[in-house]
Amino acid sequence: xxxxxxxxxxxxxxxxxxxxxxxxxxxxxxxxxxxxxxxxxxxxxxxxxxxxxxxxxxxxxxxxxxxxxxxxxxxxxxxxxxxxxxxxxxxxxxxxxxxxxxxxxxxxxx
Amino acid sequence: xxxxxxxxxxxxxxxxxxxxxxxxxxxxxxxxxxxxxxxxxxxxxxxxxxxxxxxxxxxxxxxxxxxxxxxxxxxxxxxxxxxxxxxxxxxxxxxxxxxxxxxxxxxxxxxxxxxxxxxxxxxxxxxxxxxxxxxxxxxxxxxxxxxxxxxxxxxxxxxxxxxxxxxxxxxxxxxxxxxxxxxxxxxxxxxxxxxxxxxxxxxxxxxxxxxxxxxxxxxxxxxxxxxxxxxxxxxxxxxxxxx
Amino acid sequence: xxxxxxxxxxxxxxxxxxxxxxxxxxxxxxxxxxxxxxxxxxxxxxxxxxxxxxxxxxxxxxxxxxxxxxxxxxxxxxxxxxxxxxxxxxxxxxxxxxxxxxxxxxxxxxxxxxxxxxxxxxxxxxxxxxxxxxxxxxxxxxxxxxxxxxxxxxxxxxxxxxxxxxxxxxxxxxxxxxxxxxxxxxxxxxxxxxxxxxxxxxxxxxxxxxxx
Numbered sequence: 001x002x003x004x005x006x007x008x009x010x011x012x013x014x015x016x017x018x019x020x021x022x023x024x025x026x027x028x029x030x031x032x033x034x035x036x037x038x039x040x041x042x043x044x045x046x047x048x049x050x051x052x053x054x055x056x057x058x059x060x061x062x063x064x065x066x067x068x069x070x071x072x073x074x075x076x077x078x079x080x081x082x083x084x085x086x087x088x089x090x091x092x093x094x095x096x097x098x099x100x101x102x103x104x105x106x107x108x109x110x
Numbered sequence: 111x112x113x114x115x116x117x118x119x120x121x122x123x124x125x126x127x128x129x130x131x132x133x134x135x136x137x138x139x140x141x142x143x144x145x146x147x148x149x150x151x152x153x154x155x156x157x158x159x160x161x162x163x164x165x166x167x168x169x170x171x172x173x174x175x176x177x178x179x180x181x182x183x184x185x186x187x188x189x190x191x192x193x194x195x196x197x198x199x200x201x202x203x204x205x206x207x208x209x210x211x212x213x214x215x216x217x218x219x220x221x222x223x224x225x226x227x228x229x230x231x232x233x234x235x236x237x238x239x240x241x242x243x244x245x246x247x248x249x250x251x252x253x254x255x256x257x258x259x260x261x262x263x264x265x266x267x268x269x270x271x272x273x274x275x276x277x278x279x280x281x282x283x284x285x286x287x288x289x290x291x292x293x294x295x296x297x298x299x300x301x302x303x304x305x306x307x308x309x310x311x312x313x314x315x316x317x318x319x320x321x322x323x324x325x326x327x328x329x330x331x332x333x334x335x336x337x338x339x340x341x342x343x344x345x346x347x348x349x350x351x352x353x
Numbered sequence: 354x355x356x357x358x359x360x361x362x363x364x365x366x367x368x369x370x371x372x373x374x375x376x377x378x379x380x381x382x383x384x385x386x387x388x389x390x391x392x393x394x395x396x397x398x399x400x401x402x403x404x405x406x407x408x409x410x411x412x413x414x415x416x417x418x419x420x421x422x423x424x425x426x427x428x429x430x431x432x433x434x435x436x437x438x439x440x441x442x443x444x445x446x447x448x449x450x451x452x453x454x455x456x457x458x459x460x461x462x463x464x465x466x467x468x469x470x471x472x473x474x475x476x477x478x479x480x481x482x483x484x485x486x487x488x489x490x491x492x493x494x495x496x497x498x499x500x501x502x503x504x505x506x507x508x509x510x511x512x513x514x515x516x517x518x519x520x521x522x523x524x525x526x527x528x529x530x531x532x533x534x535x536x537x538x539x540x541x542x543x544x545x546x547x548x549x550x551x552x553x554x555x556x557x558x559x560x561x562x563x564x565x
Contacts, residue, residue: 024138025145042169043146044120047139048177054363055181061361068145073138073361134361182364191368194375201375201382201389204445208388215385248405276402280385284405311387335405336433337458 009041009049011092014077014085017059023072024050050075058084113143116165123175127182135178143168214312215280221273221313225255228271228315232260239347245340247333250274250283252291254331254344259322268322268329268346273315282311290335293320322346388445396440397427400452406434412519412526419478419530420470424450428482428526430519433458437468437482437526451563455483462487462553465542467560479537481509481557482526485516490544490552493525497537507537 016027028043053059058081066072077085117136124132143164150160168174220226225240238258245252256271270293276283286309307316320329328345362370382389390396394411401409409429417424423442430436438452455466465483481495493511509527516525540557 023141025142028142042167043142044139044168044171044174045177047135047142048174048181051135051178052181055365057363057365061363063359063361068148070141070144072141073134187364187368191364191371194368194371198371198375198378201378204389205382205386208386208445211386211388214387249402249407250405280387282387282399282402285403287405336407336456338433 008092009046010053011085011088012039013046013049013053014058014081014088017075017077018082018085021064021074021076023066023074025072026066027075053081057081111162111165113140113161113165116143116168116171119171120175120178123172123179124182126179128188131182139168139174211311214310216312217308217310218275218279218281218283218312221253221275221315222251222279226273226313226315228255228273228317230256230258230260230269230271231262231317232258232267232269233262235260236266237347239345241344243342243344245331245333245342246277247274247287247291247340248284248335248338249281250276250287252287252331252333252342254342257329257344257347259346262319265321266324268320270318270320270329270331270344271315272318272331273313275313280312283314285309285314287314288316288318291318291331291333293318294330294332388448390445390447393425393427393440393442393447396447396449397429397438397452400436400438400440400449401429403449404434404436404452404454406436406454407431409434409436410519412517412524415526415528417478417528420472421450426480426528428517428524430484430522430524432520435464435466435482435484435524437466437480439470451561453482453561457484457486460486461555462490463493463542463544463555465555465557467540467557469560469562471562471564478528478530480526480528481540481542483524483542483557485523485525485544487544487552489546491547492545492549494543494545495527496541496543498539500538 012031016022016030024046028046031039054061058078060076060078062074063071064074117139120139121132121136124135146164147160150163236259240256241254243254252272252274254270254272258269274283274287322329328343331342331344333340409431412428412430415426417426421441425440427438435455435457436452439450440447441450453466453468455464457464463483463485467481469479491513495509497507499507511525511527516523542555542557543551544553545551
């Protein structure tokens with residue numbers, strides 16, 4: 001269960017960065033906002049995911065001054081990361097589609 | 111738990127990271143806590159409560175540390191990089207130790223473009239001419255720089271000052287290449303006192319002598335080695351000056 | 354608002370940059386300073402340049418700890434030349450010790466040469482090498498006269514089984530130690546066919562003594 005949590009965290013992180021470059025805290029806030037607080041993960045667990053993506057070359061990091069005035073470590077999606085995002089998106093669609101099919105199938109049977 | 115304790119516990123699992131990487135992680139996590147704290151303080155939270163709430167929201171520091179460490183493992187990138195640095199340092203040291211080699215390159219350059227100074231062994235000079243004739247010998251180039259006609263020990267000789275360099279600017283010239291060059295004048299060439307010659311890896315300079323007949327207008331140098339031959343005709347200077 | 358951007362490299366990028374720098378340094382130091390050679394064959398190329406043999410191909414390579422702890426002896430060849438060279442690993446990387454080229458353009462049944470190295474007043478290995486052009490020759494008898502307390506002869510036999518082939522030509526290399534090269538005189542190589550009949554006989558003139 002935990003492994004799955006991390007894996008779809010990757011998908012969420014990648015898709016957040018597809019829109020614009022963000023820093024860690026900003027991503028947590030944005031994630032909560034977009035999902036209407038459904039995703040309420042432990043905030044620290046985002047960072048291993050981000051560092052893993054960085055080491056694999058899917059994202060790049062740089063330090064920049066945030067709108068708050070302080071300097072923060074920003075993440076940027078690379079082209080390699082864009083490909084990875086598309087793949088993970090496709091995989092997720094297949095997975096969730098399959099779950100939906102099973103549920104629907106079950107409801108019809110009833 | 112305080113902020114410091116939290117961060118220390120995360121960092122304790124990151125032994126395999128470089129000091130710089132660890133510092134980056136600490137900074138990033140601290141900044142996150144800072145941001146969260148600011149948000150809570152704005153809402154009116156008590157500072158102590160805010161801090162404990164933040165750290166709780168972050169999660170289990172041991173788990174965060176473990177997961178982070180996992181991302182930096184494997185594939186040995188770090189060691190390849192370190193090996194590359196070591197190689198670079200060793201190469202620089204070797205280059206510094208062998209800085210004398212640059213003098214060879216300089217010799218090669220001088221001989222190629224400028225005019226090398228080759229002393230004359232003639233007692234009396236009848237005629238002299240600065241020339242610039244080049245011929246390919248093997249993978250090197252032979253360049254004749256000066257032809258003189260004069261007297262040594264009461265013999266009328268022609269002195270040909272020449273040098274050789276490798277075709278590539280930083281290359282190595284063949285060793286003692288004069289052994290494979292003969293002068294066609296009257297029979298064998300004549301070595302007079304050997305003469306001073308300079309030999310480095312970059313360039314070789316020496317003189318050769320021939321006994322020309324009074325009516326000879328030129329002398330032929332022939333290179334022959336490993337079955338390859340090449341010839342160069344060197345015109346003798348007219349009496350009293352240059353050609 | 355002033356934007357300050359500072360790039361943070363990942364391990365992968367840092368390593369790539371370091372490897373690139375190392376490769377550039379290697380190229381520059383090899384080409385311009387002519388040191389820092391990583392592979393022994395590069396030192397053999399230097400011998401080729403010194404002797405102007407042109408590019409040669411490898412016939413055999415032997416480890417020769419008796420001359421230098423990291424010494425390697427190479428026998429290389431091309432159409433015109435057979436060369437015996439020795440290289441070793443030093444502070445500067447692989448460097449050449451000496452190269453003995455043998456001009457094989459002159460027609461003949463056998464081409465032969467010898468080389469010996471003196472290190473710190475002590476004689477070390479003695480090498481005899483060459484090329485055999487006559488296909489009938491099956492065995493070589495190499496003969497020296499050793500000057501000393503009474504001249505003595507020394508024979509070394511080299512069989513075609515020990516010879517190496519490259520580019521359709523046959524090459525031989527013999528070595529033996531405890532050689533007091535100064536006392537070895539008048540080396541001679543006699544080529545015999547299978548039956549033992551003498552086919553060719555040459556004196557080994559191309560010889561070099563290197564003192565280190």
